Amino acid sequence: MSHARDALGRLKAGITLVPRAFDQLSKSPSQRAAAQLETMFQGIRIPSATDLEALRKRMQAVFTGGDKVPITRRELRNAVWILWNGSPQGAAIPGLMEAMIGAASASPRLIRAMIEAWLRDYAADSGVAREGGLAIRRLLRASQDALLQRWQEADRDFAIFDASKGVPRIAKALLSGRQxxxxxxxxxxxxxxxxxxxxYMRAVLSELLAMLPAVLxxxxxxxxxxxxLAVLAPDDKLRFGQEMRGAVGRGLLGAWLDAGRAPDAALRDPVRDFLLRHLGDPRTRAPNWTPVGDTATALMRRWLARASLDAFFDLIDEYALDHQWRYRKAFWSAYLERGAIEDAWLALGYRVGSAARAVRDLAGAHGRLEGGGVQGNQSVLLMHIGPLVVCEWSHNGKLRAWPRDWANAPALHRQTYARDxxxxxxxxxxxxPETGVGGSADGMGLVHRGSDNGVWQGSAAELIARKARITLTRSNWMPT
Structure with a gap:
């Protein structure tokens, strides 16, 4: 404490040797107001990182008694930018914060600079940052400066400088406030x-994202x-870009990670579309989804599988003229609703691919069927169901399945596929098992025969039950 008192004494003595930084009594009220307005709008000037690190060492030396040269008013003004960052944080240097508060009590300009630095460098886990906010709050309450009125009102209405209250209060207002x-x-x-x-903005966003699963x-x-969504991506640009991807993905998907009731399309679709725009498709942009985590990413993949499945049967309805389509849709939709389809990917013929651009939910995420033996209006749906890769063709194409680890099993998410x-x-x-008929012993695919009686469906369901341990019955997959 003696070192701090000595340093404070040297600080006061040093300030008397230079033009007084915070005493504007020599100026008229109009001159002072003009100077304040000019300062407010001329932008924030922050010293370089090199200069600030040199200043940090200087402050540490002065306030521990190792440097006897008095601090200048400019050094003290610039020191606001080291108060809550670096090592050591300036606010943790014994005596510096007391000196700063003493000088700021006579200088609204310095208070404003402290506010800017505090909002920039705030960290929720920093004790000195929380103490700094409370110090700013006390300075604001004691000030009569008109240019500080906005901050006084923000603290009164939202407790912005009491971070333990302000951050959650602001996050709640953003989600459910009247404004x-x-x-x-x-x-x-x-x-x-x-x-x-x-x-501080990062802290507010993190708090909002933590609240989201419950409110959704x-x-x-x-x-x-x-x-x-308006908070997270104003002007449709994600705040903090890559830095917030993980928290944004977990926050928006977190309401449905407990295997409870699935969201209505009115919630699911805008969440899905937002994440596709700002994180990309996890099937083709997997690194973007790494910070989101496996569980939330798997949910997003299931939502995209639904979009692919819906698009597939919409296209069959338009192009295939296949009377069996409603049986196929009912069958695979039953597995989708059970959560059995972990991933899905479409490959479209050139005629279908052109039309698929109008299918909004695909968002361009599909492959192309190319080469001989493929009709331009055909399409293929590839699915992951447990350890299986399942391939469903439109028109009269057969249903096929392979273990995922087989070398000839088709990979999902490719841009092009040949028939072979x-x-x-x-x-x-x-x-x-119900009828004892149907099936296909040669491994060359299952014909969609006997849809009305559940023949091919029963055979496919039995294979899935044996290999993926997912059992559905006729009552699950026959259309009503």
Whole structure:
């Protein structure tokens, strides 16, 4: 403590030797107001990282008694930018924060600089940052400066500088408040581009994302989802880019990771579309999804499988003229609803591919059928069901299945497929256990015969039950 007191004494003595930084009594009120407004709008000037590190060493030396040269007003003003970052944080240097508060009590300009630095460098796990916020709050309460009124109101309405209360209060207001999202940003000063990229904004977004899974199960889920998407991606650009991908993916998908009731399309589709735009398709942009985690990524893949399945049968309905389509749709939809289809991918003939651009849910995520033996209006649906790769053709194509680890099993997510990639020998299909007929022993595919009586369906269901341990019965997969 004696070192800190000595340093404070030297600080006060040093400041008397230079023009007084924070005493503007020699100026008229109009001159002072003009100077304050000029300062407010001329932008934030931060010393270089090299200069700040040199300043950190200097402050540490002064306040521990190792440097006897008095601190200048400019050094003290610049020191706000080391208070809550680096090592050691300036606010943790004994005596520096007390000196800063003493100088700021006579300088609204310095208070404003402290606010900017605190919002930029705030970290939720930093004790000195929380203490710094409370110190700023006390300075604001004691100040009569008109240019600080906005921050005084933000602290009064949202407790912004009491981070233990302010961060969750702001996050809750963004999700469910009466004000529009943009109005809230203005009220708390985070509408500014500099502040919108700082640590405090990160903390607010992290808190909001932590709240999302619970609110998306509530009665006002759609309203809160729309507000949260406006917060996360203003102007359709994700805040903090790659840095927030993991938290954004987990927050938006977290409501449905407990294997409970699936979301309605009114919630699922905007979440899915938002994640596709900002994280990409996990089937083709897997590295983007690594920070999201396996469980949430698997859910997203199942949602995309649904989109692929729906698109496949829409295209069959338009192009294949296949009377069996409703039986196939009912069969595979039953496995989709059970969560058995982990992933799905479409390969489309050139005529279908052209039309598929109009299928919004595919968002361009499909392969192409090329080469001989393929009709331009054919399409193929590839699925992962447990350890199996399943290939379903439109028109009169056969159903095939392979273990995933077989060398000739077709891979999902490729951009192009030839016919030979999709018709190689696979697993035999057993007869339907219910009728004792059907099946295909040669491994060359199962004909969709006897749809009305569940013949091929019973055979396919038996293979899936044996290999994937997923059992569905006639009552599950026959259309009503």
């Amino acid at each position: 529009e999202v943009g109005q809230i940003w203005m009220a708390i000063g985070l509408d500014d581009s500099f502040r919108a990229t700082g640590g 199960r509530g009665s006002d889920a759609r309203v809160m989802l729309d507000r949260s 990639d999709l018709v190689s020998k696979g697993l035999p299909f057993p007869p339907s």
